Amino acid sequence: MPAMKYSRQREAIKEFLMTRKDHPTADVVYSNVRDVFPNISLGTVYRNLTLLADIGEISRLRLGDGVDHFDADTTPHYHFICTKCGRVSDLDIDVLTQINDIAGMNFNGQITGHVTYFYGVCGDCCDEQHS
Amino acid sequence: MPAMKYSRQREAIKEFLMTRKDHPTADVVYSNVRDVFPNISLGTVYRNLTLLADIGEISRLRLGDGVDHFDADTTPHYHFICTKCGRVSDLDIDVLTQINDIAGMNFNGQITGHVTYFYGVCGDCCDEQHS
DNA sequence: TTTTAAAACAATAATGATTACTGTTTTTAT
DNA sequence: ATAAAAACAGTAATCATTATTGTTTTAAAA
Numbered sequence: 001m002p003a004m005k006y007s008r009q010r011e012a013i014k015e016f017l018m019t020r021k022d023h024p025t026a027d028v029v030y031s032n033v034r035d036v037f038p039n040i041s042l043g044t045v046y047r048n049l050t051l052l053a054d055i056g057e058i059s060r061l062r063l064g065d066g067v068d069h070f071d072a073d074t075t076p077h078y079h080f081i082c083t084k085c086g087r088v089s090d091l092d093i094d095v096l097t098q099i100n101d102i103a104g105m106n107f108n109g110q111i112t113g114h115v116t117y118f119y120g121v122c123g124d125c126c127d128e129q130h131s
Numbered sequence: 132m133p134a135m136k137y138s139r140q141r142e143a144i145k146e147f148l149m150t151r152k153d154h155p156t157a158d159v160v161y162s163n164v165r166d167v168f169p170n171i172s173l174g175t176v177y178r179n180l181t182l183l184a185d186i187g188e189i190s191r192l193r194l195g196d197g198v199d200h201f202d203a204d205t206t207p208h209y210h211f212i213c214t215k216c217g218r219v220s221d222l223d224i225d226v227l228t229q230i231n232d233i234a235g236m237n238f239n240g241q242i243t244g245h246v247t248y249f250y251g252v253c254g255d256c257c258d259e260q261h262s
Numbered sequence: 263t264t265t266t267a268a269a270a271c272a273a274t275a276a277t278g279a280t281t282a283c284t285g286t287t288t289t290t291a292t
Numbered sequence: 293a294t295a296a297a298a299a300c301a302g303t304a305a306t307c308a309t310t311a312t313t314g315t316t317t318t319a320a321a322a
Contacts, residue, residue, distance in 0.1 A: 005289050005298045026279080041301045046280060048299090064193035064246060066309090067279070078234060080242065092237045096230060100249065103209060106223045108254035111211065115195060116247040118231065123239035136269045136318050157308080172272045177309060179270090197280090198308070 004055070010048040012036050014057065014072065023061055023069040023079070023088040063088065063117055082122035091118065135186070141179040143167050145188065145203065154192055154200040154210070154219040194219065194248055213253035222249065 012033050017024070024032075030045045049070055052058040061069040063081055069088060078091040096116070104111045121129075143164050148155070155163075161176045180201055183189040192200040194212055200219060209222040227247070235242045252260075 002298065003290095007288080007299055009300075039301065041303085043281080043302080044300060050281090062193075062195035062197075064195075080234070080238065080240070082240070083243075091234050093234055096233070099227060099230065099247070102227070103211070103222050103224055103249045107211065109211070109213070109252055109257055111249050111251040112214075113251065114247055114249045116230070116245055118234045118242050118245045120241045120243040126240055133269065134319095138270055138317080140271075170272065172274085174273080174310080175271060181310090 004051070007048070009033070009037055009040055009044055010052070012040075013045060013048050014052060017058055017070055017072040021073070021090065023071045025067045025069055029070065061088070061117075062115075078116055078118060080118045080120070080122070082125055083119050084121055084125035084128075087122055087124075089122065135182070138179070140164070140168055140171055140175055141183070143171075144176060144179050145183060148189055148201055148203040152204070152221065154202050156198045156200055160201065192219070192248075193246075209247055209249060211249045211251065211253070213256055214250050215252055215256035215259075218253055218255075220253065 013029060016029060016032050026046055026049055027042065029049065030040070030042050033040055033045065049058065049060070049068075053060045053070070056074060057072075059071050059074050061071055061079060063069060063079065065081070065086070073090070076095050078093060078095075080089050080091050081087070082089075096114075100111045100114060103114070144160060147160060147163050157177055157180055158173065160180065161171070161173050164171055164176065180189065180191070180199075184191045184201070187205060188203075190202050190205050192202055192210060194200060194210065196212070196217070204221070207226050209224060209226075211220050211222050212218070213220075227245075231242045231245060234245070
């Protein structure tokens with residue numbers, strides 16, 4: 001495990017991510033951090049996102065849309081994906097630890113966690129349907 | 132929507148999938164169907180898996196490991212992924228419709244469904260730890 | 263049973279997200 | 293200041309998947 005050295009690029013990536021709660025993808029991070037570091041490369045963005053995720057400072061979301069999303073909020077919480085506009089948002093509910101136990105009934109093995117995301121139509125897209 | 136014509140390759144793909152309950156990936160399907168159709172191409176496998184999924188005869192699973200898995204069992208059910216060996220297995224529990232309602236509290240929008248998969252250590256890998 | 267149009271095929275090229283490589287620059291500890 | 297290690301930019305490679313193309317199957321009509 002190589003010791004981690006400070007880097008201005010990594011700080012900028014983390015800082016950008018903290019300003020957003022829409023769980024951007026790597027290339028959204030890239031195009032935004034480019035405002036501060038015009039020469040930053042996409043590889044650097046990916047490497048640092050992976051690094052930050054590995055040490056637990058951010059989390060990587062796989063929401064089944066083929067692209068990784070990143071979140072500066074590492075506290076366990078659930079996400080919602082709008083099937084109309086694709087937007088990702090946080091849900092304000094407690095973690096459903098009890099479903100691990102439910103799933104563990106009639107199962108030979110140990111269940112330690114789960115990944116869940118909810119889908120449907122977001123508030124904005126609901127409004128559009130009525131206009 | 133083009134009319135679907137019969138194809139022996141598609142039938143073989145569906146038939147292979149029905150013999151397996153470990154949710155194989157496209158290239159596992161490919162290498163197995165090749166025993167019957169040595170000239171079948173990977174593109175044909177992908178095209179037919181997508182086609183079968185689109186008409187609801189099979190389902191496509193995105194389990195966050197970067198590879199699509201396929202399942203001939205289209206009845207709604209949950210999956211478990213072993214963090215040791217990567218094996219995917221079915222869970223025998225009812226669908227947790229109530230968690231959609233829980234998630235919908237304090238949320239501005241309509242929640243119509245969820246995707247959940249559980250992880251942990253499967254029975255076989257648990258056994259290995261004690262030997 | 264030929265004919266014919268559409269769908270499916272095999273082969274292969276292209277795409278898109280992500281990771282790996284390479285030679286140069288930063289960081290940080292001596 | 294020096295030097296070793298980490299990080300960088302730039303770019304090439306990888307991997308899963310999708311698209312293209314010219315040929316073969318299918319299925320239905322002539």
